[in-house]
Amino acid sequence: MINFNGAEKKSILIADDDADDREMLKTAFEESGSKQQLCFVENGEELIQFLRRKGKYADDLKYPYPRIILLDLNMPKKDGREALREIKTDKQLKTLPVVILTTSTEETDIVNTYELGVNSYVIKPVTYKGLVEFTRTFQRYWLDISELP
Amino acid sequence: MPVLLIVSLFAIILGIYSYVVLNKEFRLQLHIEARMRNYQRELQDNIALLNKTNLELEQFAYVASHDLQEPLRKISTFSDRLQLKYKEHLPDEAGQLLERMVSAVGRMRVLINDLLQFSRAGRISPETIEPLDLNTVMNEVLTDLDVSLQEKGGKVHVDQLPVIEGSHTSIQQLFQNLLSNSLKFSHPARPLEINIHSEVIKGKDTGFAKEDKWNESFVRITVEDNGIGFDQEYAERIFLIFQRLHGMSEYQGTGIGLAICKKIVDTHHGNISAVGISGQGAKMIVVLPFKQKWDD
Numbered sequence: 439m440i441n442f443n444g445a446e447k448k449s450i451l452i453a454d455d456d457a458d459d460r461e462m463l464k465t466a467f468e469e470s471g472s473k474q475q476l477c478f479v480e481n482g483e484e485l486i487q488f489l490r491r492k493g494k495y496a497d498d499l500k501y502p503y504p505r506i507i508l509l510d511l512n513m514p515k516k517d518g519r520e521a522l523r524e525i526k527t528d529k530q531l532k533t534l535p536v537v538i539l540t541t542s543t544e545e546t547d548i549v550n551t552y553e554l555g556v557n558s559y560v561i562k563p564v565t566y567k568g569l570v571e572f573t574r575t576f577q578r579y580w581l582d583i584s585e586l587p
Numbered sequence: 588m589p590v591l592l593i594v595s596l597f598a599i600i601l602g603i604y605s606y607v608v609l610n611k612e613f614r615l616q617l618h619i620e621a622r623m624r625n626y627q628r629e630l631q632d633n634i635a636l637l638n639k640t641n642l643e644l645e646q647f648a649y650v651a652s653h654d655l656q657e658p659l660r661k662i663s664t665f666s667d668r669l670q671l672k673y674k675e676h677l678p679d680e681a682g683q684l685l686e687r688m689v690s691a692v693g694r695m696r697v698l699i700n701d702l703l704q705f706s707r708a709g710r711i712s713p714e715t716i717e718p719l720d721l722n723t724v725m726n727e728v729l730t731d732l733d734v735s736l737q738e739k740g741g742k743v744h745v746d747q748l749p750v751i752e753g754s755h756t757s758i759q760q761l762f763q764n765l766l767s768n769s770l771k772f773s774h775p776a777r778p779l780e781i782n783i784h785s786e787v788i789k790g791k792d793t794g795f796a797k798e799d800k801w802n803e804s805f806v807r808i809t810v811e812d813n814g815i816g817f818d819q820e821y822a823e824r825i826f827l828i829f830q831r832l833h834g835m836s837e838y839q840g841t842g843i844g845l846a847i848c849k850k851i852v853d854t855h856h857g858n859i860s861a862v863g864i865s866g867q868g869a870k871m872i873v874v875l876p877f878k879q880k881w882d883d
Contacts, residue, residue, distance in 0.1 A: 458661055465668075541656050543703070564660050564696065566667035 449475045451504035453485045453521065454539075455513040459562070462569060463508075470574040474581065477501055482516025485509070486524055489531055504534065506580050509556075511540040511547060519551065526555040533587040535580065539572075648706035652699045659699065663692045698829070701843040705828055708850045711754045716879045719755055721748035721806075725783070728762040735770050741779035748785045749806050752879040757851045764844040765871050769812035771838060772869065782811045793874050795858045804877045805857070811870040817863035825861060848873075855879065 450467075454460050460478050467476055479485045485507070488495045495501045507525075511518035518538065525531045537558040538551055548559050560576075563569045580586070666689050674682070725745055729736070736743065743766075766781065773779040790796035790803045817825065817832055824830050826849040831842040845861075848871075852859040857875035 456657070458665075462664055462668075541660060542653070562660060564663050566664045566671060569664065 449477045449502040449504045450506055450508065451477045451479065451485070451488060452508045452539075453479045453482065453513065453518065454508075454510040455480050456510070459510070462566070463573070466566070466569040466573045467577075469570050470577065472573065472577055474577065475502055477504065481513045482518060482521030482524075485521050486516070489525065489534070505586055506535045506537065508537050508539045508576075511538060511542050511551075519547075519554075522551060522554050522556060535584075535586055537576065537580070645706055645710070648702060652703035652706060655699050656696070656703075659692060659696055663689065663696070666692070698841050701841045702828075705843055705847055705850065708757070708760070708847045708854075711757055711854045713880075715754040715756070716752055717755065718750050719753050719758055720750045721758070721785075721808075724755065724759050725762055728759060728766060731763065732766055732770065735767075736779075739770060739773050739779045741770065741773065741781065743781045743783070745783040746785040748783075748808070749787065749877070751806055751875055751877045753855055753875065757855070761848050761851045761873070764848050765810045765873075768844055768871075769810065769814055769869070771840070772814040772816075773812070774814050774866075774868075777813060780813045782809075784809045784811070788874075790876075793858065795874070796876075800876070805874050806877065808873045808875070809870055810873070811868065813868045816865050816868045817861075818865045819863055822861045822863060826859065 452460065452463060454463070464476060464478075467474070477488070479488050487493055488501060489504075491498075491503075509518045509522060513521075516524075518540070522536060522538075525534060525536060532555065535557045536555075537560060538556055539560050539562055540547070541562050543561055551559060560572065563572050666685055670677075670682070670685055670689075677685070722745075725748060729743060729745075735741075769779065769781050785806055785808050788805050788807050790800040790805060793805050793807075796803070796805065821832055825832065826845050828846040829842045830846075831838075831840070845859075849859050852873055852875065855875055856879065857873065859874075860872045862870040862872070
């Protein structure tokens with residue numbers, strides 16, 4: 439069965455299909471001085487499995503339940519839009535904060551994801567410096583300043 | 588008796604002759620109709636094909652610019668990281684080469700972004716078409732450009748503009764691009780003056796409207812400036828994407844502004860043209876119909 443309350447909420451869950459981007463985000467988080475555990479999934483399907491604690495994701499130690507999700511929009515299998523819809527229409531998952539981190543500058547993507555209940559929408563920085571700056575601000579705002587459910 | 592025979596014979600021949608002629612006429616008529624139907628079908632097929640090609644082209648530009656962004660962003664991020672992390676270990680020349688690489692990537696990003704913007708400019712959905720008070724739209728643009736106008740000591744005179752149907756964002760962008768061009772290509776030796784005239788004309792006088800639109804109303808808006816102008820020889824080329832008349836060092840930009848203007852005007856069933864005198868100024872002429880929803 440799905441166990442939400444037993445899980446310790448302490449990771450930042452990053453859903454991105456691009457290996458380079460995952461690695462770059464990891465380095466940027468490290469460089470920003472983050473102590474947060476990062477977990478990675480590569481598509482929307484894995485993301486939902488992770489959140490529902492299915493399969494290997496049942497291991498709370500290895501895959502701690504996230505405090506917040508960083509979600510890419512364009513991914514194979516189940517893309518970020520579908521995964522977002524699933525999260526935000528699921529009674530148990532919908533309070534989980536989701537921040538979109540994507541290359542899409544499309545107005546429709548921005549409007550549609552906010553309509554689905556996304557908590558923030560960020561366009562991927564184009565420089566490494568920008569990425570480190572983002573991870574710093576992201577943690578400061580979402581993990582230090584904001585109160586999360 | 589022979590008279591009767593001759594008359595009957597004549598009548599029979601006349602009958603046969605009329606039958607032959609009518610039959611021929613009838614068959615000719617059938618043939619023409621069949622041909623017409625054929626042409627019509629061919630025309631419909633061609634229109635369908637053209638629409639499909641246009642759609643594909645638009646999708647291509649959109650996908651190309653979107654998917655091209657990804658690797659580009661990585662080149663930029665990785666070289667940025669390389670520079671930051673190994674700055675001390677790199678010989679000066681390597682650092683300079685890296686910088687030139689990064690700056691080329693930056694230019695490429697601007698080009699792709701412009702291409703993306705261009706492909707978006709054509710996407711006007713029927714829901715976005717609404718009555719627009721062009722005075723309001725023009726004032727919004729003038730407010731946006733207020734600081735740049737003051738910097739150039741520019742004066743703008745605008746005629747009273749009408750209310751026409753159109754997409755607000757598109758028409759705003761059209762005005763914005765036209766006025767930005769006047770600002771950009773102002774003459775260094777004299778204060779910038781922009782005159783925006785408006786007149787209502789009939790379809791017949793537009794020079795491009797088809798016969799069934801001859802009685803419809805159009806507005807002709809001319810944006811005239813006293814800037815550096817251009818050679819009339821280039822009057823058509825300036826509306827093509829990424830066409831520039833000046834070197835990068837003289838004037839920045841990729842050459843997208845007027846291409847976007849043309850796309851916006853085209854999708855609004857209008858026309859845009861330019862008149863230029865090198866060293867004296869440029870005049871952009873935009874003709875737009877009052878109504879967009881003719882088919883309803």
